[in-house]
Amino acid sequence: MSRGLSSAMVDAVTGRVLRPVIFFEGEFASGTVRLFSGIGSLTWDSKTWTGAGKLAGLEAIEETDSVEARGMAVSLNGFDSALVSIALAEVRQGKAGKVWIGFFDTAGAVIADPKLAFSGRLDVPSLTDSGETARIVISYENRLIDLERPRLRLYTQADQKIDYPTDTGMRFIESLQEAEVLWGRR
Numbered sequence: 001m002s003r004g005l006s007s008a009m010v011d012a013v014t015g016r017v018l019r020p021v022i023f024f025e026g027e028f029a030s031g032t033v034r035l036f037s038g039i040g041s042l043t044w045d046s047k048t049w050t051g052a053g054k055l056a057g058l059e060a061i062e063e064t065d066s067v068e069a070r071g072m073a074v075s076l077n078g079f080d081s082a083l084v085s086i087a088l089a090e091v092r093q094g095k096a097g098k099v100w101i102g103f104f105d106t107a108g109a110v111i112a113d114p115k116l117a118f119s120g121r122l123d124v125p126s127l128t129d130s131g132e133t134a135r136i137v138i139s140y141e142n143r144l145i146d147l148e149r150p151r152l153r154l155y156t157q158a159d160q161k162i163d164y165p166t167d168t169g170m171r172f173i174e175s176l177q178e179a180e181v182l183w184g185r186r
Contacts, residue, residue: 006113012103019104022058023049023114024074026122026138027095044102044110052076058099061118069144072099072118075137084134088125095122097140119143 005013012018022037023044035052036042042049057075064070074097076087102114120140128135153159160170 005115006111008111009103009113009115012105012111019106021102021104021110021114023100023102024052024056024058024097025099026074026097027092028090029092030090042110044114061099067144069142069148071120071123071139071141071145073137073139074099075135077133077135084127084129084136087134087136088127091122091125091138093122093124096120097122097138 020037024033024035025047026033034047034049035056036044036049037052037056037058039051039053041051057077059073059075061072062070097118097120098116099118100114101117103111105111118140120142123139123141125139126137128137155170155173157168157170157173160167
């Protein structure tokens with residue numbers, strides 16, 4: 001079994017006919033948006049997903065054998081230019097986004113346990129506006145990017161009180177900054 005896929009998912013992948021489905025869940029200012037790569041609405045994971053059809057696009061999700069942060073992007077295409085300001089007002093940097101890849105069975109039902117392909121945080125949106133229709137591309141960054149961000153913590157009493165308000169273990173640190181310490185005999 002490959003990468004933790006359920007036996008039903010393995011059967012779907014190795015079958016003669018593939019019926020893929022992609023799920024996207026993103027948090028925005030007014031709430032969570034759930035889209036899938038079909039038409040109409042669909043219930044999966046006890047949630048209702050709205051079909052985006054060809055209006056939504058998904059950048060390739062890259063996987064490497066090294067530990068590095070790879071992002072991805074979701075695009076919403078072909079909506080009215082008048083809705084651009086509303087769409088951009090909904091975007092909040094740092095909000096969560098997830099993508100699952102799954103399959104339909106022959107009856108059109110979602111096969112159990114679609115695979116989580118990407119989970120990250122919203123980075124920045126970009127906009128392409130032709131005057132009549134618009135396209136918004138929302139970039140998501142992998143949580144591994146946090147490893148590259150500097151941690152600005154200091155060895156001071158004030159910094160120690162952020163995590164431990166009653167701790168007095170660092171109370172003499174500031175007085176040691178300019179202290180002259182003589183070692184040995186003179």
